[in-house]
Amino acid sequence: MDITDKLNMTMLCDFYELTMGNGYLEAGLKDRITYFDIFFRDVPDHGGYAICAGLERIIAYIQDLHFSEEDIEYLRSKDLFSERFLDYLRDFKFTGDVWAIPEGTPIFPREPIITVRAPAIQAQLVETFLLLIFNHQSLVATKTNRIVRAAEGRVVLEFGSRRAQGTDAAISGARAAYIGGCAGTACTISDQLFGVPAGGTMAHAWVQMFDSEYEAFKTYCEVFPTNATLLVDTYNTLKSGVPNAIKAFNEVLRPKGITKCAIRLDSGDIAYLTREARQMLDEAGWESCKISASNSLDEYIIQDILRQGAKVDLFGVGERMITSKSDPVFGGVYKLAAIEKEDGTIVPKIKISENVGKITNPHFKKVYRIFDKATGKAEADYITVWDEVIEEGQPLELFDPDATWKRRTYTDYTIKPLQEKIFEHGQLVYQQPTLPEIQKYCREQIDTLWDEVKRFENPHNYYVDLSQKLWDIKQDLLRKNYR
Amino acid sequence: MDITDKLNMTMLCDFYELTMGNGYLEAGLKDRITYFDIFFRDVPDHGGYAICAGLERIIAYIQDLHFSEEDIEYLRSKDLFSERFLDYLRDFKFTGDVWAIPEGTPIFPREPIITVRAPAIQAQLVETFLLLIFNHQSLVATKTNRIVRAAEGRVVLEFGSRRAQGTDAAISGARAAYIGGCAGTACTISDQLFGVPAGGTMAHAWVQMFDSEYEAFKTYCEVFPTNATLLVDTYNTLKSGVPNAIKAFNEVLRPKGITKCAIRLDSGDIAYLTREARQMLDEAGWESCKISASNSLDEYIIQDILRQGAKVDLFGVGERMITSKSDPVFGGVYKLAAIEKEDGTIVPKIKISENVGKITNPHFKKVYRIFDKATGKAEADYITVWDEVIEEGQPLELFDPDATWKRRTYTDYTIKPLQEKIFEHGQLVYQQPTLPEIQKYCREQIDTLWDEVKRFENPHNYYVDLSQKLWDIKQDLLRKNYR
Numbered sequence: 015m016d017i018t019d020k021l022n023m024t025m026l027c028d029f030y031e032l033t034m035g036n037g038y039l040e041a042g043l044k045d046r047i048t049y050f051d052i053f054f055r056d057v058p059d060h061g062g063y064a065i066c067a068g069l070e071r072i073i074a075y076i077q078d079l080h081f082s083e084e085d086i087e088y089l090r091s092k093d094l095f096s097e098r099f100l101d102y103l104r105d106f107k108f109t110g111d112v113w114a115i116p117e118g119t120p121i122f123p124r125e126p127i128i129t130v131r132a133p134a135i136q137a138q139l140v141e142t143f144l145l146l147i148f149n150h151q152s153l154v155a156t157k158t159n160r161i162v163r164a165a166e167g168r169v170v171l172e173f174g175s176r177r178a179q180g181t182d183a184a185i186s187g188a189r190a191a192y193i194g195g196c197a198g199t200a201c202t203i204s205d206q207l208f209g210v211p212a213g214g215t216m217a218h219a220w221v222q223m224f225d226s227e228y229e230a231f232k233t234y235c236e237v238f239p240t241n242a243t244l245l246v247d248t249y250n251t252l253k254s255g256v257p258n259a260i261k262a263f264n265e266v267l268r269p270k271g272i273t274k275c276a277i278r279l280d281s282g283d284i285a286y287l288t289r290e291a292r293q294m295l296d297e298a299g300w301e302s303c304k305i306s307a308s309n310s311l312d313e314y315i316i317q318d319i320l321r322q323g324a325k326v327d328l329f330g331v332g333e334r335m336i337t338s339k340s341d342p343v344f345g346g347v348y349k350l351a352a353i354e355k356e357d358g359t360i361v362p363k364i365k366i367s368e369n370v371g372k373i374t375n376p377h378f379k380k381v382y383r384i385f386d387k388a389t390g391k392a393e394a395d396y397i398t399v400w401d402e403v404i405e406e407g408q409p410l411e412l413f414d415p416d417a418t419w420k421r422r423t424y425t426d427y428t429i430k431p432l433q434e435k436i437f438e439h440g441q442l443v444y445q446q447p448t449l450p451e452i453q454k455y456c457r458e459q460i461d462t463l464w465d466e467v468k469r470f471e472n473p474h475n476y477y478v479d480l481s482q483k484l485w486d487i488k489q490d491l492l493r494k495n496y497r
Numbered sequence: 498m499d500i501t502d503k504l505n506m507t508m509l510c511d512f513y514e515l516t517m518g519n520g521y522l523e524a525g526l527k528d529r530i531t532y533f534d535i536f537f538r539d540v541p542d543h544g545g546y547a548i549c550a551g552l553e554r555i556i557a558y559i560q561d562l563h564f565s566e567e568d569i570e571y572l573r574s575k576d577l578f579s580e581r582f583l584d585y586l587r588d589f590k591f592t593g594d595v596w597a598i599p600e601g602t603p604i605f606p607r608e609p610i611i612t613v614r615a616p617a618i619q620a621q622l623v624e625t626f627l628l629l630i631f632n633h634q635s636l637v638a639t640k641t642n643r644i645v646r647a648a649e650g651r652v653v654l655e656f657g658s659r660r661a662q663g664t665d666a667a668i669s670g671a672r673a674a675y676i677g678g679c680a681g682t683a684c685t686i687s688d689q690l691f692g693v694p695a696g697g698t699m700a701h702a703w704v705q706m707f708d709s710e711y712e713a714f715k716t717y718c719e720v721f722p723t724n725a726t727l728l729v730d731t732y733n734t735l736k737s738g739v740p741n742a743i744k745a746f747n748e749v750l751r752p753k754g755i756t757k758c759a760i761r762l763d764s765g766d767i768a769y770l771t772r773e774a775r776q777m778l779d780e781a782g783w784e785s786c787k788i789s790a791s792n793s794l795d796e797y798i799i800q801d802i803l804r805q806g807a808k809v810d811l812f813g814v815g816e817r818m819i820t821s822k823s824d825p826v827f828g829g830v831y832k833l834a835a836i837e838k839e840d841g842t843i844v845p846k847i848k849i850s851e852n853v854g855k856i857t858n859p860h861f862k863k864v865y866r867i868f869d870k871a872t873g874k875a876e877a878d879y880i881t882v883w884d885e886v887i888e889e890g891q892p893l894e895l896f897d898p899d900a901t902w903k904r905r906t907y908t909d910y911t912i913k914p915l916q917e918k919i920f921e922h923g924q925l926v927y928q929q930p931t932l933p934e935i936q937k938y939c940r941e942q943i944d945t946l947w948d949e950v951k952r953f954e955n956p957h958n959y960y961v962d963l964s965q966k967l968w969d970i971k972q973d974l975l976r977k978n979y980r
Contacts, residue, residue: 021504025686026664028656030697032685033721037699040720043706050702088689094724138702142684145659146667153662173511176628177826179636180670181509182663184629201625202515203508206571214513216520219533219621219833222846223526237523238516241577249849249978282851333826342825343660343816350702363705366732368765495732 024079025088028142032089035135036099044102047110047354048137049378052128052148054121055371058156058341062473063120063463065159065456066127067190068151069436070117070446075143076437079108108136109440113433115381116447118193118456120463121152121432122478125381125395127346129433141348150183151190153344158194158335159460160470164313166320169328171213172199173308174336187336193452200330209449215241215278221248227255231262235275239267243276243306246291251282256291260298276304276328284309285322292325306330312340313470349374360400364491376491377484380431384410385462387426392462394424394477395432399484404429412479422477507562508571511625515572518618519582527585530837531620532861534609535631538854541639541824545956546603546946548642548939549610550673551634552919553600553929558626559920562591591619592923596916598864599930601676601939603946604635604915605961608864608878610829612916624831633666634673636827641677641818642943643953647796649803652811654696655682656791657819670819676935683813692932698724698761704731710738714745718758722750726759726789729774734765739774743781756785759811763791768805775808789813795823796953832857843883847974859974860967863914867893868945870909875945877907877960878915882967887912895962905960 038044057064081089081103089095089103110132121127128144130137162170172191178184188196188204198211205212216234224230227249235242244262246255259277267275277295279287284307295303307319308330316329333339351374352362362377378400384393394412396404404410406429414420436444447455466474480488521527540547564572564586572578572586593615604610611627613620645653655674661667671679671687681694688695699717707713710732718725727745729738742760750758760778762770767790778786790802791813799812816822834857835843845860861883867876877895879887887893889912897903919927930938949957963971 021664023664023686025689026658026667027685028658028683028697029685029688029695030683030699033698033724034700034703037703037717037720038706041707041716046706048702048706085689094721096720134706138700141700142658142667146661146664149660150663150666175509175511175625176831177632177828178629179662179820179825180633180665180668181504181506181629182665183633184509184625186663200511200513202510202512203506205512206508206568212512214511215516216513217517217621217624218848219531220517220520222833222848223521223529223531223617223836224524233524234520237520237579238577241516247850281855333828337662337820337825339825342662342820342822345660345816348659350705353706365701365705367730372764 022078022080022082023075023143024081025085026143026146027139031139031141032095034138036095038134038138039099039102040096043134046134047131048134048350049352049354049360050130050137050141050348051126051351051375051379052144052346052348053124053126053375054344054346055123056345057123058153058338058344059160059470060473061156061160062467062469062476063122064152064344065155065194066115066119066121066152067117067155067193068147069114071147071151071186072114072128072144073436073442073444073446075147076108076112076140077442079106079140081106102135107440108132108140108437110136110437111435111439112437114436115432116434116452116455118155118452118459119432120459122395122476124375125397125478126351126375126379126433129351129378131378145346145348149344149346151186152346153338153342154187154190154336155194155456156344157338158191158196159456160313161311161316161331161335162195163468164316165329168326169197170195171328171330172196172201172335173330174332175201177333178336183336189449191335192449193456195453195457215243216245218245218248221245228258228261231258232266235262235266239270239272240274242267243278245280246277247279247281251279251287252290252294256294260295260300263300263303264298273302275300275302276306278306278308278330280308284326285319285324288325289323304328308332310334351376352378362487362491364488364495366492366495373492375480375484376488379484381433382429382431384424385428385430387428390462391464393427394479396429396479396481397484398481399487402481402483412477414477415480415485505561505563505565506558506626507564508568509626509629510622514622514624515578517621519578521617521621522582522585523579526617529617530614531617531833532835532837532843533613533620533624533831534834534858534862535611535627535829535831536607536609536858537827537829538606539828540606541636541821541827542643542953543956544639544643545950545952545959546605547635547827548638548677549598549602549604549635550600550638550676551630552597554630554634554669555597555611555627556919556925556927556929558630559591559595559623560925562589562623564589585618590923591615591623591920593619593920594918594922595920597919598915599917599935599938601935601942602915603942605878605959607858608880608961609834609858609862609916612834612861614861628829628831632827632829634669635829636821636825637670637673637819638677638939639827640821641674641679642939643796644794644799644812644814644818645678646951647799648812651809652680653678654811654813655679655684655818656813657815658684660816661819666819672932674818675932676939678936678940698726699728701728701731704728711741711744714741715749718745718749722753722755723757725750726761728763729760730762730764734762734770735773735777739777743778743783746783746786747781758783758785759787759789761789761791761813767792767809768802768807771808772806787811791815793817834859835861845970845974847971847978849975849978856975858963858967859971862967864916865912865914867907868911868913870911873945874947876910877962879912879962879964880967881964882970885964885966895960897960898963898968
């Protein structure tokens with residue numbers, strides 16, 4: 015079962031993709047093969063890397079691309095499209111090729127993440143949906159990964175559904191957060207759909223519903239003796255919440271021999287309150303009781319309260335993770351990189367801009383990651399024209415594409431292509447990993463990054479370099495096209 | 498047709514709503530009538546008011562609330578819920594009452610926006626979904642309204658799908674943006690589903706697909722002579738884009754007698770480029786050609802470029818509107834306000850917090866807006882206990898609930914209840930307005946606000962006051978419950 019089984023998203027496109035499609039048809043460009051890249055220019059929060067996510071949903075979308083009669087009727091009502099185009103849409107399906115960097119991979123600015131090779135109308139139509147899914151899920155995976163790193167091995171749970179930007183933001187956001195390193199979610203449907211482990215116990219309303227806090231805690235422990243996380247801050251955490259929790263644990267859990275339990279704090283000075291609560295619990299013989307904390311947390315606040323000696327075992331993180339509040343936009347773009355002539359020649363295309371950062375890398379490309387053989391660490395990513403061959407035994411000279419005199423030569427390296435082939439002639443040829451496999455892969459790949467790339471403030475600018483051949487082609491196109 | 502027809506969202510709940518539900522059942526509280534309020538504490542971007550949105554979706558959700566056998570099977574697999582509870586879910590439906598402030602209404606902190614009166618399990622279950630929809634759609638409507646006001650009568654279009662936080666953020670976001678004052682969207686499916694007018698013409702890829710910019714423009718004008726908005730910044734806006742656009746208009750549109758056309762800029766110095774482009778178009782006899790601008794706009798940048806004399810007729814606003822980038826979280830909460838005893842007595846409940854701002858307003862309440870009869874302007878909102886009667890002819894004394902010595906007496910006023918009854922015993926009793934009606938209502942209601950409330954920087958703090966009776970009850974509960 016998948017969310018996309020239930021709601022076809024073909025019409026989630028920008029309207030201009032349809033007008034351009036109609037135009038390509040009328041201009042005889044329907045079958046022209048085009049190459050588009052998704053790439054991004056900046057890592058959110060000025061981080062050193064992002065985490066790629068969303069591919070599973072993109073695959074489901076592409077497999078299900080079609081226009082219903084209802085869709086075509088709606089388009090006809092706009093009084094704009096030719097009947098020929100509407101006819102064409104009736105049998106529309108995706109017949110192209112797609113390459114993508116797998117979910118969970120650390121990714122860097124300006125490298126091609128997803129590459130689409132397809133007839134112009136098809137390639138143009140998928141623009142918005144691919145960007146939307148890639149941008150959203152990568153945003154949340156990237157932010158979550160920062161928060162998980164700040165927690166230094168403590169469990170991080172995703173609690174943000176109520177502040178998510180719409181249903182999909184909650185549902186798919188929990189999935190992306192899991193890829194980024196969350197252990198679980200509060201969002202039930204994300205467990206049901208994707209297997210992101212969901213959990214939860216009580217809100218303040220539960221406590222208020224009873225005549226006393228103690229009665230609320232005791233009743234809860236009786237109903238769920240094996241899932242007793244008690245929310246202790248409804249009235250007063252230290253004077254009332256923690257003592258009542260200890261009393262309930264003693265009365266209900268102790269006689270059953272249950273030691274697994276927890277308290278949760280959702281307000282107040284977490285550093286101070288958890289230190290005090292820890293001491294009270296330990297003195298009462300509840301060393302096994304975990305302490306969970308929530309309340310507007312993010313990577314900076316978590317670092318800060320840990321520095322202050324907070325005693326927290328689990329962090330519940332809500333709005334600041336699910337919306338990536340401090341930087342809520344992942345700026346992936348979808349740009350034409352090449353077209354294919356009828357004889358199969360690939361003609362590179364470039365988008366010029368007054369803003370140098372907005373200039374695209376032209377051509378059908380390949381992207382590789384270079385690892386140092388001795389340390390196993392990722393040293394640089396390397397973008398080539400599609401038909402270049404890298405001989406792994408040979409020294410490889412890389413240079414900064416902006417400061418070309420900065421050159422480094424790698425000798426003892428391994429090299430790995432980053433993109434996998436996902437669709438070939440419209441057929442899925444990729445074996446999708448499971449969600450736990452993606453999470454594990456993500457963790458392993460992050461381990462290949464130097465600490466300098468991982469730090470939150472002023473991380474090292476990871477190298478993403480162009481091959482000499484690609485660089486030359488780009489310079490040539492710039493000279494020819496700049497006006 | 499509605500997005501919610503296709504995907505039941507009952508399982509989009511926080512897991513704790515299910516554990517609490519199971520607990521209420523086991524504790525004999527299943528049929529206890531509870532009152533919950535949705536309210537918020539702060540207006541995003543430090544604005545003077547927010548715009549309420551999302552009710553239509555909330556209605557559809559409540560009408561469709563049920564658990565499928567598949568849902569129950571999933572819950573059973575968690576090995577946590579009692580069979581009695583799973584049985585109970587099999588026939589679950591919503592039987593309660595709901596009051597809500599209609600979509601498009603300006604709303605203020607601490608007043609009840611949506612009030613749910615229902616048996617405990619039901620009222621608890623809807624918490625996450627109601628918050629999620631209200632928070633998201635109100636966020637986008639509120640942000641859009643700021644941007645629309647900054648545009649001072651110029652057309653604002655929603656262009657943000659590709660940067661939206663998931664599919665629903667794009668689809669429902671476009672609807673919320675329309676309520677907030679957008680004229681249309683690029684998002685096709687939002688037109689199809691909700692009637693938000695969608696439009697669009699071309700991306701840079703269209704221009705790059707042809708051998709020359711001129712050929713791209715000419716072809717487009719030939720295919721869509723009545724929808725010719727040409728994107729002029731692919732190579733060089735003033736040296737190439739605008740001259741080629743004028744040439745294409747002259748060649749294709751002029752002979753057909755078509756004067757309606759436009760150019761669009763998506764990069765560069767909008768103030769400078771649009772002034773120059775305007776002059777070039779006017780000198781070529783294309784005074785009728787509109788200028789559309791996009792590129793990371795928001796209310797501040799729009800104000801700024803208009804101040805610099807930009808000549809823009811339409812603003813396309815993307816990521817900063819659809820994510821409310823500068824403040825991407827609307828902080829609505831859902832709090833228990835009262836419970837009903839078996840004899841029908843309503844017992845007010847309060848949530849205390851060390852953080853005074855987090856203390857709730859207890860009890861089943863009514864909220865009114867007071868308008869000055871002479872000016873028609875909104876003067877204050879007034880929250881009472883549900884059974885209080887306001888005699889409109891009589892002088893009405895309001896006081897600041899925090900600084901109680903600040904008192905004002907209204908004599909020449911009209912008073913309007915803000916919440917409407919939406920559900921009664923689970924039945925929809927509310928006639929939903931159309932989307933254009935909501936947009937119009939929103940505009941009219943904003944006209945009732947003083948300019949001081951509407952300004953972006955340091956707006957006047959609109960009064961939201963409690964009746965003496967409600968204030969007394971709150972103080973009493975605070976005294977009794979503070980520990």
